[in-house]
Amino acid sequence: MDKKKIGIIFGGKSGEHEVSLLSAASVIRAIDKEKFELHYIGITRQGRWMEVPKILGRDIDGERDITADIIEKGSWEKAAKEFNPGELKGRIDFALPVMHGPYCEDGKIQGLFEMLDIPYGGCGVLASAVAMDKALSKKIFEMEGLPVCRYELLTRRDVKGSLDAAAQRIEKSLGYPCFVKPANMGSSVGVSKAADRQQLKEALNLALEYDKRIIVEEFIDCREIETAVLGNDSPQAAAVGEILPSAEFYDYNAKYCDGGASKLCIPADISEEAATRIREMALKAYMAIDGEGFARVDFFIDKKTGKIYLNEINTIPGFTKYSMFPLLWEAAGVKYGKTIERIVELGYERYYAENSGQTVL
Ligand SMILES: Nc1ncnc2c1ncn2[C@@H]1O[C@H](COP(=O)(O)OP(=O)(O)O)[C@@H](O)[C@H]1O
Ligand SMILES: [Mg+2]
Known part of the structure; x- marks a missing residue:
């Protein structure tokens, strides 16, 4: 062949x-x-x-x-x-x-x-679009009863209309510090932590450079925990890992430019129960957005209370040999090259399921 x-x-x-x-x-x-x-x-x-x-x-x-x-x-x-x-x-x-x-x-x-x-390979149109928008995906997670942090959605119109009014609204509902992010972006591009009104205004303007929708979240003093999902109709979750960022938060530099100072800890040093809950929540979130192929699902665990929050789903996560997604599957016994082959197989499986024997009326 x-x-x-x-x-x-x-x-x-x-x-x-x-x-x-x-x-x-x-x-x-x-x-x-x-x-x-x-x-x-x-x-x-x-x-x-x-x-x-x-x-x-x-x-x-x-x-x-x-x-x-x-x-x-x-x-x-x-x-x-x-x-x-x-x-x-x-x-x-x-x-x-x-x-x-x-x-x-x-x-x-x-x-x-x-x-x-x-x-x-990977998620289809709907899952990709929903997962990319941090505000819309959080709404869906909430509807599924999955725990997410408190957040507000602001649009370009809100921010351009009155920056002060927008900042006051955030101050009232979330307070400081808070996290400001473009709703549709990744790799921490345009993400900032704001500790006062001035920083909040600057953060809103920065986020607006990347997207017309901005999500502002309450700050969670957290550990960052991730798991990796593979599959179409019967998805499975791999090991659970922890990110140990080299900076105050896992910003762009800590992700890609710190020469390896940020560390990944696989498996994460958390209880078996917490790891099981995280895997279950990851699968529920994946299915809620109609995930197919693969995705990495990211969580925060509040350092003081131990409460778990679902942060986001990445439908095309970082895929270098040192990235969390392939390493979590290696920890579950699937080699890097095999994970890629599995993604190809799953893409074909979806394609044939959608295209075989269908008649268009
Ligand atoms: N609500 C929050 N509380 C505390 N830290 C946060 C919060 N939101 C984001 N962060 C920090 O910012 C990083 C990037 O935010 P994230 O929502 O994961 O966006 P991206 O899609 O760019 O990865 C996270 O990995 C975390 O370190
Ligand atoms: Mg992230």
Whole structure:
């Protein structure tokens, strides 16, 4: 049988472009090239679609995968050729988006794959869009009886209308310190902790640079606990891990630029009961948003009270060899390369379930 042509889709228009390059390079190094024919599809920051040519794809120098190296370094654009995304189906059999943030993880590109009739890895349109919006997903979690912290949603209109009125509303309902975030973003981009009115106003303006919807949350003095989910109709949760950030909170620098000072602790040093509850809540949240394929589900545990809060679901979590999602599955006995293969299998499974034997009336 011919090898399936897997398009690794990386880069993208979001503020998490660089993070995607790291994740994609790791996936490319790990994926079994005996089984799959890889195509390297990059999306530039401006949204142009490009393919890094095959000759580079074969260019493995000893242990080094040259294509992965140039993608990681961000110099892939020079070697790539632009194409019309409408022609994607002719190039690949299956799309594996390894991108984060708006246009990449929020259902938009998933909608394009659906329209082009290309099977793809990870959550579908609805789950991706809902999980990306921190305010909407919290509303759904609340409806499911899942514990979330207190929060307020502000729109651009609220903030532009009267910054003072918006700040006063937050002061009254949540107080200080509070966390201000663009509703649709990731990697802590645009996220700030505000300790007074002045900081709150600055934080609102910053968040507005990234999204027209802003979520403000009560501050939880917390431990950060995460688990990883894989599956379609019968999803399963892996081990539970803890993030030990190198900074006051897990900001962009602590995530990617601190040279490894932030640590992951797997399994998390929490009680068996707490770990079981977290896994159960993760699966409930995943199913509530119609999760498919995979996702990482993040929690806070209040350091003083021990109360567990569901923070967010990431439908395309960081995917380097050192990222929490693959490591949680390694701890559960599934190797990095196998986790990627499982995501491909699940994407095909969904595609065939949706497309086999259906007649359109
Ligand atoms: N309500 C909160 N209380 C305390 N810390 C928070 C709160 N919300 C976010 N943080 C900190 O900010 C980080 C980023 O916020 P998060 O909601 O996870 O956004 P992102 O999608 O960018 O990862 C978290 O990992 C945590 O360190
Ligand atoms: Mg997060």
